[in-house]
Amino acid sequence: DKHFKNKFRSGYVNIKGFSMPKRFEDMQEDIYNWNVLSDKDVWISSFPKTGTTWTQEMVWMILNNLDAVKGQENLGFRVPFLELSAIFDHRESIKNNPDFDPPEFLADSIKYCKSLKSPVCLKTHLPWCLMPKHIQEGTRKPKIIYVTRNPKDTCVSYFNHAKLLEGYSGTFDDFCRLFLAGKLTYTPFWEHIFPYWERRHQSNILFVKYEEMIKDLPTVIRRVAQFLEKDLTDQQVAFLTDHLSFASMKKNRSVNYDTLVEFNKKHNLTNFDGAFMNSGTVGSHKTKMSPEWIEKFDAWTEEHLKGSLYSLE
Numbered sequence: 001d002k003h004f005k006n007k008f009r010s011g012y013v014n015i016k017g018f019s020m021p022k023r024f025e026d027m028q029e030d031i032y033n034w035n036v037l038s039d040k041d042v043w044i045s046s047f048p049k050t051g052t053t054w055t056q057e058m059v060w061m062i063l064n065n066l067d068a069v070k071g072q073e074n075l076g077f078r079v080p081f082l083e084l085s086a087i088f089d090h091r092e093s094i095k096n097n098p099d100f101d102p103p104e105f106l107a108d109s110i111k112y113c114k115s116l117k118s119p120v121c122l123k124t125h126l127p128w129c130l131m132p133k134h135i136q137e138g139t140r141k142p143k144i145i146y147v148t149r150n151p152k153d154t155c156v157s158y159f160n161h162a163k164l165l166e167g168y169s170g171t172f173d174d175f176c177r178l179f180l181a182g183k184l185t186y187t188p189f190w191e192h193i194f195p196y197w198e199r200r201h202q203s204n205i206l207f208v209k210y211e212e213m214i215k216d217l218p219t220v221i222r223r224v225a226q227f228l229e230k231d232l233t234d235q236q237v238a239f240l241t242d243h244l245s246f247a248s249m250k251k252n253r254s255v256n257y258d259t260l261v262e263f264n265k266k267h268n269l270t271n272f273d274g275a276f277m278n279s280g281t282v283g284s285h286k287t288k289m290s291p292e293w294i295e296k297f298d299a300w301t302e303e304h305l306k307g308s309l310y311s312l313e
C-alpha cells in the first residue's frame with residue numbers, strides 16, 4: 001500500500017469496497033441523490049479502458065442522427081464524464097499550470113452534468129453500488145449501457161493510460177500487482193462487472209463486450225440502436241462502422257484525447273510515448289505481459305468465474 005502511494009497517487013479511500021480518489025467523497029452524496037429526470041436518459045458505465053470512448057461516440061452518433069459535423073465538438077462536452085473532477089483532482093501539476101484552461105466539463109464535472117437538458121447522455125465508471133439511488137432502487141429506469149473487456153488487455157491499456165494521463169511512473173509489474181490487489185481507481189475489477197452482469201436482462205440495461213465490438217461492430221451498432229429505440233438503415237450502419245473504426249477514431253480529435261496528451265507531453269508530465277488509442281485489438285497483452293503474469297491473471301479470472309455463465313468473449 002505504501003509502495004502504491006509513493007509510486008502513484010495519494011489520498012485513496014475505500015468506498016463500499018472500491019478504491020476511489022479522496023475527492024470522490026465530496027460527490028458521493030450528490031450522485032447518490034441524483035435526480036434522474038427521464039427514462040430517456042442514457043448512462044454509459046464501464047470499468048476504465050474497456051471501450052468507454054468507443055461506446056460514447058457510438059451512442060452519441062446514434063442519438064444525434066449521425067451528425068458528424070456536430071460531432072466535431074469534444075466528446076467531453078457531448079457525453080460528459082460524471083465524476084471526472086474527482087479523478088482529475090490529484091493532477092496538481094496540470095491544474096496549477098498557467099497554460100491550463102480547464103473546460104467546464106472538467107473544472108466541475110458535476111455542475112456541468114447538472115446543467116445539461118434532459119434527456120442527458122452521461123459517462124461514468126461508477127460501480128453499481130455507487131450509482132444514483134433512483135437507478136439502484138429501480139424507481140427510475142434510464143437506459144444503461146455497460147461495456148467491458150477482458151482483464152489482461154484492460155490492465156495493459158490502463159497501464160498506458162496511467163503513464164500517459166495520470167502521472168504513473170512505476171513499473172508494469174507493480175501495476176499488475178495493484179490491479180489484482182484492487183488498489184487502482186475503480187478496482188476490484190470483477191466486483192465492478194458482476195453487479196451489472198447480473199442485471200443484464202433488465203429491459204433498461206444493455207451489456208456489451210469490447211471483444212464483441214471488435215468481432216462484429218455492425219451487429220453491436222444495430223443492437224445498441226435498437227436498445228436506444230432508433231432505426232438505422234443499412235447505409236447508416238455502414239457509415240457508422242466506418243466512423244467508429246479504430247483508424248478513424250484514432251485520428252478524430254474530438255474523441256482521441258490528443259489535446260490533453262499533447263499538453264502532458266509538452267510539459268513533460270508523461271514518459272510514455274504512445275497515444276490514448278494504442279492497440280485497438282483483442283490480445284494486446286500478449287506482447288506486454290510475462291507468462292507469469294498471464295498465469296496469475298488467468299488463475300484469478302478462473303477463480304472469479306467459477307460457477308458463472310460469464311464468458312470472456
Ligand code: A3P
Nearest residue numbers: 049050051052053157245246249277278279280
Ligand atoms: P488500447 O489501450 O488497448 O489501445 P476507454 O475508452 O474505456 O478508456 O478504452 C480505451 C481503449 O479502447 C483503448 O485500448 C483504445 O484504443 C480502445 N478503442 C477506442 N476506440 C476504439 C476503436 N474504434 N476500435 C478499437 N478500439 C478502440
